Amino acid sequence: MTLENILFDSVRQNTPEYIKNLSVIDLENKNEFVFRLKKEHLREYDEKLNPEGLNLNAWLKNYEKEARVSTAGIRGPQNVLWCQDSRFPINLFGILLSTYAKALVAKEKYPSSKILKLAGREVRYNSDKFLELIARVQAGQGIETLTPFERKTIPIWLASFLAFKLDLYGGEYITSSHGISVKNATKDLNNQGSQYLPEESMAFVGKLKEIFSIVEEKGYYDIKIASDSDKLINDEFMKSINDGIDLYVEYLKSGVASDKNLNLIKTLKNKIVVECVGGSAYRTLSKITQKLGIFDKFDWLDTEEDSFFHSIGKVMKNGELYDYSVDATVMAKDDSGKEIFPVIETMNYKERLKNYPLSTVVLITDPDNDRLTVCQIESKNAIRKLEKLGINYSELDGDRILCVYSANQSFLLIMDYWLQSLKNEGKLNNHPRFIIKTTASSKAWDEWAKANGVKSVNVPVGFKEIASVIKKVEKQIKDNPSKSVVVTDVYGNDIDLGINPRLIFAGEESGGMIIGPEELIESKGGRKALAMREKSAAEAILVSSALAKVLENHSELLSDHLNKIFEDNKIISKFDVRVDISYYNETEPNIEKLMAAKKEGEEKRTKNDLFFLTLAIAKFENKISVDDVREIFKSTFPELNFDNLTDIKFTGDGTYLDFTDKFIEIRPSGTDAKTKGYGGGENKADLIKFASVLGNYSGDKNSKYIALISEDYYNSSKKKSIEIYDGFSSKDEDRTEFQIPDYLKTLGLRE
Secondary structure: OOHHHHHHHHHHHHOHHHHHOOOOOOOOOOOEEEEEEEEHHOOOOEEEOEEEOOOOOHHHHHHHHHHHHOOOOEEEEEEOOOOOOEEEEEEEEHHHHHHHHHHHHEEEEEEEEOOOEEEEEEOOOHHHHHHHHHHHHHHHHHOOEEEEHHHHHOOHHHHHHHHOOOOOEEEEEEEOOOOOOOOEEEEEEOOOOOEEEHHHHHHHHHHHHHHHHHHHHHOOOEEOOOOOOOOEEEEHHHHHOOHHHHHHHHHHHHHOOOOHHHHHOOOOOOOOOEEOOOOHHHHHHHHHHHHOOHHHHEEOOOOOOOOOOOOOEEEEOOOOOOOOOOOOOOEEEEEOOOOOOOHHHHHHHHHOOOOOOOOOOEEEOOOOOOEEEEEEEHHHHHHHHHHHHOOOOEEOOOOEEEEEEEEHHHHHHHHHHHHHHHHHHHOOOOOEEEEEOOOOOOHHHHHHHHHHOOEEEOOOOOOOHHHHHHHHHHHHHHOOOOOOOEEEOOOEEEEEEEEEEEEEHHHOOOOEOOOOOOOOOEEOOOEOOOOOOOOHHHHHHHHHHHHHHHHHOOOOOOHHHHHHHHHHHHOOEEEEEEEEEEOOOOOOOOOHHHHHHHHHHHHHHHHHHHHHHHHHHHHOOOOOOOHHHHHHHHOOOOOOOOOEEEEEEOOOOHHHHEOEEEEEEEEEOOOOOOOEEEEEOOHHHHHHHHHHHHHHHOOOOOOHHHOOOOOOHHHHHHHHHHOOOOOOOHHOOOOOOOOOOOOOHHHHOOO
């Protein structure tokens, strides 16, 4: 029996008959129909007392909770076989209601304008159904939806790019990025192509509460579902622009796909292997590389679209199916205690890479193609060198290993390559340069930036935070083109980026990045941008491939070049670690057990978070000193040394501990029962120990803690942190109202 069939069998066994028989939203009916939301639907199911119960009140409560953080869209597990199962956070009813609420908000904001949105998806279970329902609900409200031709898959970065380039009101994209197969999500894209910030998402929650109140009072609420062939569901326009690929290639040519880089890639001797986990990335990447004339320089793996992601990341563990996700950088320990890459172990690379020569570069992307992991085949003789550099590896065969670079390492290679390219082409001094990074990303990036006269801006985790800073920079350039741009980072530091600056690189340690082109990007309606709003593995693949050719010319390996960057820039923080703590098994098929385990895990996560967060807020408000924090930590963690702790900071979504020789960040997941411990510095073993001990801590307060921090202050720290974050987020924010253009003039679209 295949692993996918094991998943399906467990789902069948754990799905009640009343769920299997639900047909409240009948997508088989391609004609227009009305969905009547009843009071009974809001209550729990009871076979006798409320056989129509869907417990949508509980769904809305969870939706509101997610919307308040919305780190990467409203996401969660789903029933992969019966998507009307409202016991799961992601379900057809939730998609219908949230889409309808967003439509009402849009119509209230632009009551007399043509509203145009895009809907896209990758390959996850039920994504095609969700896309259809989104388009039909929007059409029912008079909103025109552009979909890829024949509603096929496109990457998240292409949906984001088109939202900006075509001056759309926004878009919906269905994905859960590199998350496990049974998860899904809707990422709301605004008119910039970036994800909605929490305060924007809360407007949808408010509208849903209004609707539920009407249902409670009146007993029902009717929502029109348009015909599947409604004229407002438009895939012909996307067909006419080749699903946006031609426009995106034009954009790439203004940046990473320069003539120089393309010529480098065209002369590669060794092919680069591109792993398309889930298969959906291949559909677009293959067309882009063909248009750029470099398709034959790549060998493509897993090109067939598969919602189970070719079993990648899936194993049987203690008799149960376990999913490590498709994040190739995840590390775990095998039965002998040896560290392994469990996701890569499921990719069968010992067989699939056996005929590739040493130095072959392998690029691994995810289903929505926004993240990239860079790997290279080396000899086992290199192990000692790799350990000195902090580069992890997976064994292949004989004397060969696969070096697996963290995004912290590979992106340092990329940003350095881009800087050197600008320097070699005589463009570097045309503008002041800066990078944007998340606080959890490598401290080496900050060190490298300082060594090269590049400003570094730190923001909370999440690409929407990066996009927010980019928009703040653009506003200042537009309003005062002859004046220095000054932005505030999440620590409260004002950073002078200079006059008319350009973005060299923006990224995060989880594998997402973009590069800013020299010339501002212009939309069809005349809006201008420094860089795109979503991370793009397409950009990362192109610049990585050009770098690979430069190193090929010098017979130099990525590891040797990384070492050279460390030495040339006097990098101290060479090592980076990430410890992922999950408090439950996300693949548990029984929804009651899953949600109970998640709730228990969330309590553990929150207790861990509040322990550190409260100290950071108290230090921020000068209620305690660093010496006080040091004493609390020494008594709580006697196995760790805090003598050189210099500061504790709130990062917008976590707590950052600054030492003279390292940093440690403890960050709770905003949407799941998980904690992440990050570390960067000069001693890897020390980093792992700190991140593991602090990340796994129970959160119990000792006598020193209690003596310095009152219970009231402890209980109010989360609210205080939200207020501090809101202040950072809103400072210098561009509040210019989006003006819907005349789409007949800009796109040739008629009413």
